[in-house]
Amino acid sequence: MTTLNELLNSKNIESFITNLSAPHLFLHGLMLLFIVYLLSKRPFKPRQNDSLSKSEEEELIRDWRPIPLAPKLSKMQILNSKEVVITSTTPTHVTVNGHSNVLNLARTNYLGFIGHPEVQAKAEETIRKYGVGSCGPRGFYGSIDVHIELEKRLGKFMSTVPAILYSSGYATISSTIPSFSKIGDIIIADRCVSQPIQVGLSLSRSQVHYFKHNDIKDLTRILELTNKTGEKGKISRKFVVVEGIYYNTGELCALPQIMALKDKYKFRIIIDESHSIGILGKTGRGITEHYNIDAEQVEIRTASLANAFSSGGGFCVGSDTVVTHQRLNGVGYVFSASLPPYLATSATKAIDLLDSNPDLLNSLSHNIHYMYKELQDNLRGLKVCGSPLSPVIHLRLKESTGNREDDEKLLEQLVDKSLDSGVLITRAKYVETEKFIPEPSIRLCINAVLSEADLDFAINVLKSVSQSTFKN
Amino acid sequence: MRDVDNEEGDIDDIDYWTICWIYIAYGIIIFVGKIADLIDKIRGHRYFITPKGYAPLFVEFEYFYQMRLYSRIKDCWDRPICSLPGAWIDVMLRTNQHYSEPLEYVLVGILDGLLTFCLFRNKFRITGETKRCLNLGSYNYLGFAQNEGPIAEAVIESMYKYGGFTSSTPAEDGTTEPFRLLERETARFVGKEDALVFEMGFATNSGSLPALVGKGALIISDSLNHASLATGCKNTGTKIKVFKHNDTKHLEQVIRESIIQGQPKTHRPWTMILIIVEGIYSMEGEIGNLPEIIRIKKKYNCYLYVDEAHSIGALGSHGRGVCDHYDVDPKDVDILMGTFTKSFGSIGGYIAADKSLIDHLRQSSFAYLYANSMAPPCAMQAYQALRAIAGDDGTDIGARKIKQLKENSNFFRERLRQMGFQILGGKDSPVVPLMFYNPSKIATFSRMCLERHIAVVVVGYPATPLTSPRARFCLSASHTREDLEWALEHLDTIGDQMNLKFKKPIKV
Numbered sequence: 001m002t003t004l005n006e007l008l009n010s011k012n013i014e015s016f017i018t019n020l021s022a023p024h025l026f027l028h029g030l031m032l033l034f035i036v037y038l039l040s041k042r043p044f045k046p047r048q049n050d051s052l053s054k055s056e057e058e059e060l061i062r063d064w065r066p067i068p069l070a071p072k073l074s075k076m077q078i079l080n081s082k083e084v085v086i087t088s089t090t091p092t093h094v095t096v097n098g099h100s101n102v103l104n105l106a107r108t109n110y111l112g113f114i115g116h117p118e119v120q121a122k123a124e125e126t127i128r129k130y131g132v133g134s135c136g137p138r139g140f141y142g143s144i145d146v147h148i149e150l151e152k153r154l155g156k157f158m159s160t161v162p163a164i165l166y167s168s169g170y171a172t173i174s175s176t177i178p179s180f181s182k183i184g185d186i187i188i189a190d191r192c193v194s195q196p197i198q199v200g201l202s203l204s205r206s207q208v209h210y211f212k213h214n215d216i217k218d219l220t221r222i223l224e225l226t227n228k229t230g231e232k233g234k235i236s237r238k239f240v241v242v243e244g245i246y247y248n249t250g251e252l253c254a255l256p257q258i259m260a261l262k263d264k265y266k267f268r269i270i271i272d273e274s275h276s277i278g279i280l281g282k283t284g285r286g287i288t289e290h291y292n293i294d295a296e297q298v299e300i301r302t303a304s305l306a307n308a309f310s311s312g313g314g315f316c317v318g319s320d321t322v323v324t325h326q327r328l329n330g331v332g333y334v335f336s337a338s339l340p341p342y343l344a345t346s347a348t349k350a351i352d353l354l355d356s357n358p359d360l361l362n363s364l365s366h367n368i369h370y371m372y373k374e375l376q377d378n379l380r381g382l383k384v385c386g387s388p389l390s391p392v393i394h395l396r397l398k399e400s401t402g403n404r405e406d407d408e409k410l411l412e413q414l415v416d417k418s419l420d421s422g423v424l425i426t427r428a429k430y431v432e433t434e435k436f437i438p439e440p441s442i443r444l445c446i447n448a449v450l451s452e453a454d455l456d457f458a459i460n461v462l463k464s465v466s467q468s469t470f471k472n
Numbered sequence: 473m474r475d476v477d478n479e480e481g482d483i484d485d486i487d488y489w490t491i492c493w494i495y496i497a498y499g500i501i502i503f504v505g506k507i508a509d510l511i512d513k514i515r516g517h518r519y520f521i522t523p524k525g526y527a528p529l530f531v532e533f534e535y536f537y538q539m540r541l542y543s544r545i546k547d548c549w550d551r552p553i554c555s556l557p558g559a560w561i562d563v564m565l566r567t568n569q570h571y572s573e574p575l576e577y578v579l580v581g582i583l584d585g586l587l588t589f590c591l592f593r594n595k596f597r598i599t600g601e602t603k604r605c606l607n608l609g610s611y612n613y614l615g616f617a618q619n620e621g622p623i624a625e626a627v628i629e630s631m632y633k634y635g636g637f638t639s640s641t642p643a644e645d646g647t648t649e650p651f652r653l654l655e656r657e658t659a660r661f662v663g664k665e666d667a668l669v670f671e672m673g674f675a676t677n678s679g680s681l682p683a684l685v686g687k688g689a690l691i692i693s694d695s696l697n698h699a700s701l702a703t704g705c706k707n708t709g710t711k712i713k714v715f716k717h718n719d720t721k722h723l724e725q726v727i728r729e730s731i732i733q734g735q736p737k738t739h740r741p742w743t744m745i746l747i748i749v750e751g752i753y754s755m756e757g758e759i760g761n762l763p764e765i766i767r768i769k770k771k772y773n774c775y776l777y778v779d780e781a782h783s784i785g786a787l788g789s790h791g792r793g794v795c796d797h798y799d800v801d802p803k804d805v806d807i808l809m810g811t812f813t814k815s816f817g818s819i820g821g822y823i824a825a826d827k828s829l830i831d832h833l834r835q836s837s838f839a840y841l842y843a844n845s846m847a848p849p850c851a852m853q854a855y856q857a858l859r860a861i862a863g864d865d866g867t868d869i870g871a872r873k874i875k876q877l878k879e880n881s882n883f884f885r886e887r888l889r890q891m892g893f894q895i896l897g898g899k900d901s902p903v904v905p906l907m908f909y910n911p912s913k914i915a916t917f918s919r920m921c922l923e924r925h926i927a928v929v930v931v932g933y934p935a936t937p938l939t940s941p942r943a944r945f946c947l948s949a950s951h952t953r954e955d956l957e958w959a960l961e962h963l964d965t966i967g968d969q970m971n972l973k974f975k976k977p978i979k980v
Contacts (some may be wrong), residue, residue, distance in 0.1 A: 066744035070829035077835035106645035168672040170843035336674035
């Protein structure tokens with residue numbers, strides 16, 4: 001149609017028409033009418049039948065073949081599938097795959113409460129009273145007095161109102177985030193946050209931005225960016241999600257710098273302290289105590305009880321509103337059976353033990369520093385990553401082979417050799433589909449109850465193992 | 473489904489008068505709530521303070537629901553107990569004076585609403601008194617919640633040997649001996665090649681589903697599937713279609729359409745179709761129509777995922793779940809999932825399937841790689857209970873418990889039905905829901921039962937649709953016939969007083 005208009009409007013045509021004789025004009029007029037007639041007709045459409053016939057449907061259904069449910073394992077997955085089976089344990093040592101009394105640096109038992117006699121006695125007492133499972137979610141008679149006690153104890157420990165207790169550390173943060181952040185909200189998260197947090201981010205269906213690991217400049221850039229977007233007049237909820245100590249890197253979160261941005265950009269902070277509660281700070285209150293920040297400034301703090309307190313479950317603290325809201329909206333809380341009572345009392349006992357013996361924290365930090373210092377320059381082919389305050393130490397290759405699989409294989413050799421020499425360590429294993437997979441590493445977890453001899457033994461084993469693996 | 477189990481009550485089978493009352497009741501509740509909101513606004517009272525420049529922490533409706541609806545009757549939930557969750561429990565009493573008025577009287581309701589904000593109290597105080605109640609709420613189906621006997625001793629022994637917890641993931645260094653034993657025994661028990669075990673039932677579903685389906689796959693889910701399944705589906709990021717609850721005709725129709733139409737926009741064929749159903753639906757008490765679903769699944773080459781959280785141990789003549797109940801081959805179900813929370817008196821969940829699939833899940837399930845492994849005592853409890861149910865412990869304890877549970881469930885359900893209550897759920901199911909329809913009856917029923925020493929679970933929105941609040945009884949093998957008869961007598965009286973008998977009583 002537009003082309004026709006152009007033709008009619010152009011001056012050439014005008015002069016052409018005025019110069020024409022009557023029969024010509026008539027003929028052209030007829031042609032024009034014919035064109036109009038053609039254009040007014042419905043465009044040509046091949047005859048088609050939208051609905052398939054019954055037999056065609058049957059054919060489609062018969063021909064459809066699904067892919068197999070179980071894909072073939074990749075080489076990486078086959079490498080990962082080697083497992084160890086623990087057949088007995090003490091706070092520091094385990095018997096595993098027939099190797100008896102192996103020093104365990106693979107589990108996050110930071111304060112050594114696994115196998116602690118007082119914790120065990122408490123656990124036995126609880127099992128003899130309440131049995132093992134609670135047989136129901138918190139709402140439906142699964143709230144046992146020991147849960148309430150632990151929630152109060154956690155609240156006291158964190159100087160807040162009673163906490164909300166989840167029955168698994170994994171489900172805690174992945175339920176907390178989506179219970180507050182919904183579609184249309186903005187989340188800005190560190191790129192190295194651990195996987196349960198990432199699950200929470202994806203479940204929230206919010207608009208998620210990632211900033212470079214611990215990079216405040218990048219965070220500011222994204223905050224600027226998100227400040228501009230969004231409808232006028234309507235403020236969207238904005239959260240910054242970080243970890244106290246990053247499990248994937250062993251770095252501390254740069255909380256003071258983030259807090260400094262808070263007033264300007266008006267965001268709330270969700271901080272996962274799974275690996276910093278009971279570890280950082282003079283009395284183990286976590287990252288806020290370490291940096292001397294008023295804990296009330298951080299809106300939502302969650303942590304797993306599995307690490308420092310060596311028990312099951314996780315919790316979230318914050319204001320009364322934050323906690324109460326989750327009791328109806330935290331899916332992992334509402335729809336899951338509650339924590340086995342004996343794990344609740346174990347955790348309570350562990351917190352009591354930490355509070356009555358803050359020396360544990362000194363020996364933990366001593367052990368970490370010692371290990372960190374000794375390993376730093378003495379390992380061939382490996383570099384020590386992470387902060388010297390973090391009980392998680394990542395050993396990464398100094399020089400990558402250029403291929404993740406080969407890197408992991410090298411590290412696996414190291415793991416095997418060190419198990420043969422009496423130290424149980426592990427590679428950090430990840431799901432292949434994860435968004436930002438950290439570089440391959442061996443993850444060491446240091447605990448407070450390791451003796452000087454244990455530490456020296458572990459250091460010597462790691463040294464000799466790295467020397468035999470990286471010959472050049 | 474109806475023709476398989478024609479005894480089932482129909483949720484919609486009520487008169488219009490009752491339906492009218494549902495809406496009138498909601499009208500009153502919301503009206504009173506709005507007045508309370510208004511007066512709060514005038515008084516300048518605020519439940520939470522949003523700092524300047526920030527958006528409120530959550531949306532208005534959530535606040536309204538929590539404060540004006542849930543808060544008024546929240547004494548019916550989270551009732552703490554201080555005993556083993558066995559047949560009888562010690563419920564700890566709480567006070568909260570301004571939420572204890574019955575709601576069904578309009579005037580009292582409005583007065584209550586006015587009092588609610590004038591004397592704003594949202595906190596409970598535990599009085600220290602306890603009340604011994606018959607436990608009709610816990611999922612202790614087979615009565616393995618025990619604090620003495622050989623199982624408890626084995627559990628304590630394992631706690632000393634393997635530690636109370638592992639603090640590591642199963643994929644790294646958290647695998648212990650009881651954990652391995654449990655995996656192997658579970659696979660054998662449900663009739664699959666291999667199984668893997670998780671710390672938490674919820675995480676079993678929410679963490680494993682994303683590993684099962686990838687891009688281009690389709691999930692077809694029952695409309696009343698549990699929240700953990702819904703969370704897992706959401707987390708997969710693939711297309712999800714829902715079929716009407718337990719309606720196999722609709723399921724077939726959805727599958728046909730999906731295969732014919734292919735993926736939206738591109739019309740490429742789906743890479744796979746996964747049907748997700750439950751063995752026993754926890755809020756309906758209904759048993760999924762497995763034989764028909766298997767027929768459909770085979771016909772259309774779909775995969776089938778059955779969540780047996782409530783049915784494993786509780787259904788079937790050998791306690792092997794819904795496959796055992798219908799006598800179908802477990803091999804026809806691709807993935808069998810279940811929990812150890814219920815019949816086994818422990819915590820955690822499992823997934824059982826072919827070896828190749830389990831090997832794949834061991835490397836790709838979030839819950840296996842990132843969640844802690846199951847604590848050794850919990851694994852031991854589940855393992856010992858499993859052996860007892862399977863009869864491997866050399867006793868007939870398990871067999872007796874299974875028989876007892878079945879008798880209890882059927883006796884209790886039939887008696888309630890005879891009394892004229894509107895009861896849902898199929899034969900043999902240990903979950904017995906009793907319909908209220910009217911939301912204002914939720915609290916009254918629960919409180920009246922508690923007065924008479926019966927601990928019951930009541931549920932309303934959001935666990936059920938707005939128009940079908942209910943009470944849910946969970947039977948247990950540890951209930952004796954006397955316990956149940958005693959409870960039924962009380963329920964009969966309560967039913968008369970509260971006008972809960974929507975059907976004509978049947979004289980026996």
